[in-house]
Amino acid sequence: MATQMKAPPSTKKEIVDVPFNYRSLVEKHSPGGRYIDAQSDVDSPWVPFGDTAAIKHLSFDVRRNLFSNILWVKGPGVVGTHLHRGTITMVVLEGSVRYLEYDWTATPGGLILEVPGESHTLVTEHPDGVKLFGWMEGPIEFYDENAQFIETVDVWWMMNHYEEYCREHGIAINQKLYL
Ligand SMILES: [Fe+2]
Numbered sequence: 001m002a003t004q005m006k007a008p009p010s011t012k013k014e015i016v017d018v019p020f021n022y023r024s025l026v027e028k029h030s031p032g033g034r035y036i037d038a039q040s041d042v043d044s045p046w047v048p049f050g051d052t053a054a055i056k057h058l059s060f061d062v063r064r065n066l067f068s069n070i071l072w073v074k075g076p077g078v079v080g081t082h083l084h085r086g087t088i089t090m091v092v093l094e095g096s097v098r099y100l101e102y103d104w105t106a107t108p109g110g111l112i113l114e115v116p117g118e119s120h121t122l123v124t125e126h127p128d129g130v131k132l133f134g135w136m137e138g139p140i141e142f143y144d145e146n147a148q149f150i151e152t153v154d155v156w157w158m159m160n161h162y163e164e165y166c167r168e169h170g171i172a173i174n175q176k177l178y179l
Helices: 023-029 155-169
Strands: 046-048 052-063 066-073 076-083 088-095 097-099 111-114 119-126 130-137 138-144 149-153
Touching: 046 155, 066 076, 066 088, 066 155, 076 130, 130 138
Parallel strands: none
Antiparallel strands: 046 052, 052 066, 066 130, 076 119, 076 138, 088 111, 088 130, 097 119, 138 149
């Protein structure tokens, strides 16, 4: 029977040369892991999302229509009803948030999962609003208050949101954000 691991098998503070048959292919084709600073604006600026919210873009993966960012709603406010066609994974960093459609309120450290086919309306009643870190899969369809479809948000929308702001403010595009 194979060894059943109960804990990390080594705690040695040393790099181990792990055998892997396809190392050269990884080096040739993998976008590579990376660190993106999310506490400052060094790697990515806050880009306004309306008058009362902003998005800090952290990653764009065009192969899977995935994007990562921090959504900051700066005070009590609403992100209007939208319909998901992909899966959303978010962690509350600060403040709190709830949805008109659900009976829970998310607080710092908590995990929010959203699944394809759900439409919902995000509300923060916290005096400081909410900061949400997310790995998100598009598309997301946004509707106005009359249930009129307005636009699809996906990795391309997010990328354009970031790049347009950078262009307008003379900020260099950070290639680290592109997987
Ligand atoms: Fe959502």
